[in-house]
Amino acid sequence: MRAKMTLKTAAVAVAIVCISAFSITVVAEDPYRFFNWNVTYGDIYPLGVRQQGILINGQFPGPDIHSVTNDNLIINVFNSLDQPFLLSWNGVQQRRNSFEDGVLGTTCPIPPGGNFTYILQVKDQIGSFYYFPSLAFHKAAGGFGGIRILSRPRIPVPFDDPAGDYTVLIGDWYKLNHTDLMSLLDSGRKLPFPNGILINGRGSNGAYFNVEQGKTYRLRISNVGLENSLNFRIQNHKLKLVEVEGTHTLQTTYSSLDVHVGQSYSVLVTADQPAQDYYIVVSTRFTSTVLTSTGVLRYSNSAGPVSGPPPGGPTIQIDWSLNQARSIRTNLTASGPRPNPQGSYHYGLINTTRTIILSSSPGIVNGKQRYAINSVSYVAPDTPLKLADYFKIPGVFRVGSFSDRPTGGGIYLDTSVLQTDYRTFVEFVFQNDEDIIQSYHLDGYSFFVVGMDGGQWTPASRNTYNLRDAVSRCTTQVYPKSWTAIYIALDNVGMWNLRSEFWARQYLGQQFYMRVYTTSTSIRDEYPVPKNALLCVIMLCSDGHV
Ligand SMILES: *[C@@H]1O[C@H](CO)[C@@H](O)[C@H](O)[C@H]1NC(C)=O
Numbered sequence: 120m121r122a123k124m125t126l127k128t129a130a131v132a133v134a135i136v137c138i139s140a141f142s143i144t145v146v147a148e149d150p151y152r153f154f155n156w157n158v159t160y161g162d163i164y165p166l167g168v169r170q171q172g173i174l175i176n177g178q179f180p181g182p183d184i185h186s187v188t189n190d191n192l193i194i195n196v197f198n199s200l201d202q203p204f205l206l207s208w209n210g211v212q213q214r215r216n217s218f219e220d221g222v223l224g225t226t227c228p229i230p231p232g233g234n235f236t237y238i239l240q241v242k243d244q245i246g247s248f249y250y251f252p253s254l255a256f257h258k259a260a261g262g263f264g265g266i267r268i269l270s271r272p273r274i275p276v277p278f279d280d281p282a283g284d285y286t287v288l289i290g291d292w293y294k295l296n297h298t299d300l301m302s303l304l305d306s307g308r309k310l311p312f313p314n315g316i317l318i319n320g321r322g323s324n325g326a327y328f329n330v331e332q333g334k335t336y337r338l339r340i341s342n343v344g345l346e347n348s349l350n351f352r353i354q355n356h357k358l359k360l361v362e363v364e365g366t367h368t369l370q371t372t373y374s375s376l377d378v379h380v381g382q383s384y385s386v387l388v389t390a391d392q393p394a395q396d397y398y399i400v401v402s403t404r405f406t407s408t409v410l411t412s413t414g415v416l417r418y419s420n421s422a423g424p425v426s427g428p429p430p431g432g433p434t435i436q437i438d439w440s441l442n443q444a445r446s447i448r449t450n451l452t453a454s455g456p457r458p459n460p461q462g463s464y465h466y467g468l469i470n471t472t473r474t475i476i477l478s479s480s481p482g483i484v485n486g487k488q489r490y491a492i493n494s495v496s497y498v499a500p501d502t503p504l505k506l507a508d509y510f511k512i513p514g515v516f517r518v519g520s521f522s523d524r525p526t527g528g529g530i531y532l533d534t535s536v537l538q539t540d541y542r543t544f545v546e547f548v549f550q551n552d553e554d555i556i557q558s559y560h561l562d563g564y565s566f567f568v569v570g571m572d573g574g575q576w577t578p579a580s581r582n583t584y585n586l587r588d589a590v591s592r593c594t595t596q597v598y599p600k601s602w603t604a605i606y607i608a609l610d611n612v613g614m615w616n617l618r619s620e621f622w623a624r625q626y627l628g629q630q631f632y633m634r635v636y637t638t639s640t641s642i643r644d645e646y647p648v649p650k651n652a653l654l655c656v657i658m659l660c661s662d663g664h665v
Pocket residue numbers: 157158159197199
């Protein structure tokens with residue numbers, strides 16, 4: 120097979136595949152849900168000034184995806200923007216199917232005027248997640264929305280059905296549009312401090328959540344912003360945490376909750392106060408200037424509008440946040456996506472076979488600001504890594520382009536791919552030697568957050584790990600000058616993006632791909648390339664046709 124790279128992401132050629140590669144990739148008996156989405160530009164005014172937002176079916180934020188464990192989601196995305204576009208599914212594992220992940224390393228961009236039908240299965244998952252546009256700096260313009268995966272009818276959920284179930288997307292926001300922000304980064308500059316915080320696409324007092332006195336509601340809170348950790352709280356009301364990215368937690372009550380970039384949490388809120396309006400407050404954490412935005416919790420028979428000052432919350436305190444993070448634990452007796460208890464998988468008794476230590480650093484390359492993990496600042500090749508791997512196209516990436524340990528050397532550009540073996544159990548340590556909070560997301564997986572603490576990680580840090588009831592999730596924070604350790608069972612073959620959720624850093628190279636490798640070519644281990652895959656490479660099949 121010979122292959123020739125053709126295109127930059129600006130113009131994408133479609134199709135051309137060897138027919139023999141196909142087979143059915145979805146399981147027939149699980150239900151299907153169909154979505155037709157049209158992605159367009161449209162005027163939005165979240166901070167009072169007109170901006171060009173990215174809308175899905177005319178909506179900002181985009182529509183929620185409601186699904187049930189094991190559903191097949193068939194999402195046909197029409198790109199009506201004037202540039203290539205992709206959606207990615209934060210937290211949806213896409214087992215055996217990294218082709219559908221919708222990041223540049225796995226999926227060719229949908230060309231302007233084109234469409235692509237994602238075929239996802241929310242196999243063995245429950246919980247609260249979100250989708251977002253992964254290319255360029257589109258995330259700064261919208262295109263995101265909530266994803267919820269409900270338990271199947273006969274699987275017990277460890278709390279009563281709430282009277283209402285709300286998606287709450289919070290995030291920092293700029294008045295500058297995504298192309299201007301991207302130009303700043305492309306020219307080697309840093310982004311300014313954001314202009315505000317949005318709650319479901321609205322600025323202060325724009326988002327309303329209706330409740331009835333005496334009833335309990337579920338709020339699925341995701342931080343879809345670009346860089347800031349946010350604290351979430353509701354005047355005079357408590358938050359009972361019940362779920363974190365697919366894990367039912369011990370139901371602990373908090374007066375406020377830190378939500379780091381990329382993370383999702385479900386809380387129950389009981390409307391147990393005199394009937395009136397109450398502030399919902401979201402404010403930045405660990406910033407010298409604190410940005411605050413409010414929404415409104417409105418009782419149905421409300422006696423009046425919000426009053427008094429919005430409640431304050433933690434600002435720069437790290438210990439408060441670290442202690443809260445450590446208090447978030449798995450309810451071992453509750454069911455997850457299956458009827459058996461979440462504690463039946465004893466992750467703490469499995470020996471890890473490999474430790475990978477990851478450390479970020481900023482640096483200047485060719486006169487421009489870049490960010491790296493273990494000295495490598497990621498650059499995307501023209502051909503998605505997964506397609507290069509599948510079609511055995513040489514020269515796109517090198518296994519071994521990435522070190523297991525911080526090198527201490529200077530930053531350089533490369534297409535970093537970490538090679539790992541299918542069915543191994545590994546330990547990752549995020550060592551943050553920088554003075555900022557960070558958060559990292561891994562596609563295709565959820566992992567056990569076994570420990571976090573200040574200072575330098577050493578093998579002795581393992582003595583402090585929670586090997587009993589750590590939460591399994593897909594996005595973890597790493598505090599300034601601190602470390603976070605995770606355990607991952609590598610049971611999902613594919614090419615999976617591990618990235619900083621600090622979006623400018625992700626854009627400037629603080630990410631890499633993990634290739635979870637097996638010699639098996641069985642579809643029990645990995646599906647073949649989907650038959651509708653867009654191909655931004657030109658390929659010659661062995662029988663000579665393109
Ligand atoms: C998407 O929306 C645009 C603008 O409303 C419209 O011109 C276009 O026909 C729509 N495309 C699809 C596939 O619905």
